Amino acid sequence: MRVEVAVVGAGFAGIGMAMALRRAGIESSVVLERAASVGGTWRENTYPGVACDVPSHLYCFAEHPNPDWSGLYARGDEIRGYLARVAASEGIVPRFESPLLGAEWDADTERWTLRVGGPDPVEIEASALVLACGRLTEPTIPPIPGLESFSGPLFHSSRWDHETALDGLRVGVVGTGASAVQLVPELARTARVTLFQRSPAWIVPRGAFAYTDADRARFAAHPDELAQLRAALDVEGEARYASRSGDPDAAASAVAIARAHLEAQVADPALRRELTPDYDFGCKRVLLSDEFYPALSSGRARLEASALASVEGSTLIAASGARHEVDALVLATGFASTRQPYADLVRGETETLAEHWSQGMTSFGSTVVSGFPNLFVINGPNASLGHSSSVLMIEEQARYTARALAARTGVLRVDPAAEAAYGREIDRAAASTPWLTGGCRNWYVDERSGRLTLLWPGTVAAFRERLDTADGSEFLPTPVKRGTS
Secondary structure, three states, X not given: OEEEEEEEOOOHHHHHHHHHHHHOOOOOEEEEOOOOOOOOHHHHOOOOOOEOOOOOOOOOOOOOOOOOOOEOOOEHHHHHHHHHHHHHHHOOOOEOOOOEEEEEEEOOOOEEEEEEOOOOOEEEEEEEEEEOOOOOOOEOOOOOOOHHHOOOOEEEHHHOOOOOOOOOOEEEEEOOOHHHHHHHHHHOOOOEEEEEOOOOOOEEOOOOOEOOHHHHHHHHHOHHHHHHHHHHHHHHHHXXXXXXXXXXXXXXXXXXXXXXXXXXXXXXXXXXXXXXXXXXXXXXXXXXOOOHHHHHHOXXXXXXXXXXXXXXXXXXXXXXXXEEEOOEEEEOOOEOOOOOHHHHHEEOOOOXXXXXXXXXXOOEOOOEOOOOOOEEEOOOOOOEOOOOOHHHHHHHHHHHHHHHHHHOOOOOOEOHHHHHHHHHHHHHHHOOOHHHHOOXXXXXXXXXXXXXXXXXXXXXXXXXXXXXXXXXXOEOXXXXXXXXX
């Protein structure tokens, strides 16, 4: 099978990329998806209470506004359904149950050779390869001594076991990140929850509300009003960058809001102390919830203010020394964010992506990588956000990729000097931010190099401008082949 462009992944990034290729007039493409349906993150994460923490009208494609969102923040199943509708309306039919087993650049043919598994294995030759695999795809299972001895139901939050009924059980939850803050209040409605907290999070009010039938009808009848709402939400999102990135005044105001939220919802001063972070605002992902603190302060969920240190059968032993008997265990322990699992599968001119990124992910424009001709990575190095919608970044990367492919006259090889210079830009912009100086460990920074490798240290507008000003000089001149003139 031969195509111009092979896209790996059918979440927001893959569907957005397929749309951008169509707009650029590139019709010869295939979208490969390892699962049986579209959805990406929103297909994998189905835990109780899963929802987006970006306003729904900003967490969608600009070309496909959705007047029918149920509320300010969309549920996970809504987002998955939205992606399926967009794919259908665009005529995007991924090749499902087709996991990428390997991809290698062939210097002789100047094409990528992909080995694709599944019920119908195939080898695909593609002039260009786009990795739209997402950055939060493989769950991290912490190396907790004795974890294998746990005899009850045990699963990661992103691999929720819906066949296991947890009602009335004693359930241990490990982690206090975004997933835990959503699922703990839901679990605590019917189960007895013990939450293991390595470090607390800064949490601000969510302020969620439902859209009425009249709201949805108005949005459908007046697309201009929906566009204005999206623009306003974009402005609000960009304004949040200041507090997340370390602006003293903005951070102080945000801390005051977070502390007031905690004090209003947790009366016990001892519990408040345990739930108060000791690191700078923005150092870790800032969370939104109106239900997490009440679940803990009401006693429906119990806080163990230390990490899970070891497991002995059904006994969970905390770093504090406390022992907790549980019937089931949920690991809300995040993902392999700085070491992308697809990197081992992709071999460029001399090495794999994993080898190239052995000291942390690097790129030019957060999208292209030296030593990997005609390769584009969506949602890769420094393309994540801590303040607004990741879909906005995906749209910019997809446009850049389609523009580069449509304009190319030969092989696109990234100049190593351009990649290095972009890395220095990132380092300079990140140097004084809380992500590096805020006194915490976070999933934005690669522990091997200490570099910020996940987040873009700027606004969406700045990212858009950076890619818009890329003029092709990031690529090496295409050498003239022998026998040609």
